[in-house]
Amino acid sequence: MSLRTIPIRRAGNRHNLFLGGDRELVMMAGLLAFTLIFAAQNGVATATGLTLWFAAVYVCRLMAKKDPRMRHVYLRHRLYRRYYPARSTPFRENTREQAGRYR
Numbered sequence: 001m002s003l004r005t006i007p008i009r010r011a012g013n014r015h016n017l018f019l020g021g022d023r024e025l026v027m028m029a030g031l032l033a034f035t036l037i038f039a040a041q042n043g044v045a046t047a048t049g050l051t052l053w054f055a056a057v058y059v060c061r062l063m064a065k066k067d068p069r070m071r072h073v074y075l076r077h078r079l080y081r082r083y084y085p086a087r088s089t090p091f092r093e094n095t096r097e098q099a100g101r102y103r
Contacts, residue, residue, distance in 0.1 A: 015068035021060025022071050029056030 018026045033053035037046050063070045 015064070017064055017068060019057055019061070021057060021064045022068070025060050025063075025071060026057060029053060029060070 016023045030053060033049040033056070036052065037049035039045075067073065
């Protein structure tokens with residue numbers, strides 16, 4: 001008896017991208033550019049907003065091309081501590097004096 005194989009189709013297993021970049025980052029950049037343009041309502045703000053929009057979409061596309069889940073990797077990276085002190089075992093019984101050194 002042979003194992004049954006089921007193909008995984010690309011259409012059902014794609015990353016959540018918008019305009020070639022991460023959906024949330026692209027939409028947030030668009031919201032910021034839109035707010036800048038319509039809050040200031042002058043030519044300099046319009047040029048700055050459009051420049052910001054196109055630059056953000058370009059950077060998001062580059063980031064998604066390297067790794068479509070780069071934003072999630074970065075956010076998980078931010079949760080890690082900067083330094084993990086060495087411990088011999090999690091079951092070691094420390095005295096009060098020893099425990100005070102590591103906090």
